[in-house]
Amino acid sequence: MTQRSARAAVFSAGSWGTAVAKIMADAGGDVVVHARRSEIADAINTRHRNPGYFPDIELPASLTATTDPAAALDGADYLVLSIPAQSLRTSLAAWAPHIGPDTVIVSLMKGIELGSGKRASEVITEVTGVHRDRVAVLSGPNLAREIMAGQPAAATIACPDENAARRVQQACHTLYFRPYTSTDVTGCELGGAVKNVIALAVGIASGMGMGDNASAMLITRGLAETTRLAMAMGAHPATLSGLAGLGDLVATCSSPLSRNRTFGTHLGSGMSVEQATAATRQTTEGVKSAEAILAMAYEHDVEMPITTVISALLHDKITLDEAAAALMQRPPKPER
Structure with a gap:
């Protein structure tokens, strides 16, 4: 039996979200990007380009887009979040009902929430109610433009559950992108x-x-x-x-x-x-x-x-x- 490709839903279609979506598609995954604007989703689906950030770079055919969060999350093994830290709580509250019971949430965010002083992983567990073992963080020296061009890069994937970190690692490992694992979120x-x-x-x-x-x-x-x-x-x-x-x-x-x-x-x-x-x-x-x-x-x-x-x-x-x-x-x- 042929093993099913891992399915990732990437929210959103900004520069870093697009770069990680490309990484995961190049690693063999089935990737759906959630875009706020229909013209961006249409361009990704029809021209395999993100005109808002990388109009000159062709995206993999296995990378598609939608403006419907429920459709993006349907059957997703991974939810990859790349949105401003200050809008995470409100946005995630709207998306949470569509997150599957076994979906691993991967945070790309590098900010601290004003008022609460919470890190992104803490906001995610608080809003969604998922166990912290299902929340991973991807962080490292990752300039999106270089990665989109296929230039070598590496990152750390941290999760309290080492097995979950290794699964995300496998879903992100390409010839140009080398992820390491950690438990130090x-x-x-x-x-x-x-x-x-x-x-x-x-x-x-x-x-x-x-x-x-x-x-x-x-x-x-x-x-x-x-x-x-x-x-x-x-x-x-x-x-x-x-x-x-x-x-x-x-x-x-x-x-x-x-x-x-x-x-x-x-x-x-x-x-x-x-x-x-x-x-x-x-x-x-x-x-x-x-x-x-x-x-x-x-x-x-x-x-x-x-x-x-x-x-x-x-x-x-x-x-x-x-x-x-x-x-x-x-x-x-x-x-x-």
Whole structure:
């Protein structure tokens, strides 16, 4: 008997959702993308293109699209969520009745919910009622444009249930995409969320004309404060030195393809938050999550100077020059 291909429902048709949908289709899966706009779904089905993000790249024939969430989730082995963290709760509440009893939910989101301070996996279990062993997180140095072009990349897939993590790993493993497994969901999610704030800082420094030394300083000290928070919340320090920590941090802080770094560069060049938002045109999770991450740091009594300065800058509490001075004029101390 021929084994049935794994079926994945990917919500939504943004850049990263489309990239993971392509990965899973290339890995042999039957993939349905849920698109909010009918013209995007029609283009994927008829022209095998996503004109909103990758009009120049052909999608696999096994990748289709629909605007109907129930149709997308019908028989799905995996529900892959790639939507803004701040809209997750409301959107997922509408989709939850269509999720199958054995469907594994895979979060691609790298943000913290404002107000509650919850990570995406926590929001998912709270809204859907599924056991945490059915919720996985995929995180790593994954720039969507490079992956769509078939360039090599790797990621960490974290789930409390190692067997579930291995199933997702198999569903995502291609010649160009190498997934590793982990059980440290907290570390993976915090690494993915905080690195966006650090990338804002690196972009700001670049926009202000600072050099590679400043970028390296921010990346290194950003990793230090990310690790402090993650360990205070029960994560394993090795996770933060792996793909979901250091790997994701370096890619997001270094690449012009990174929307968070790009947003920061706009700020550093003198744009307001509103102007930078308009110029970036995509969801920039670091802008939304900085305040929530800082609240987590206060709750766990963790010092996060870069996050503190970026949050203050985003809320017009300090100027660019004051932000730079606040970081450089901190009292000297041992590195460890």
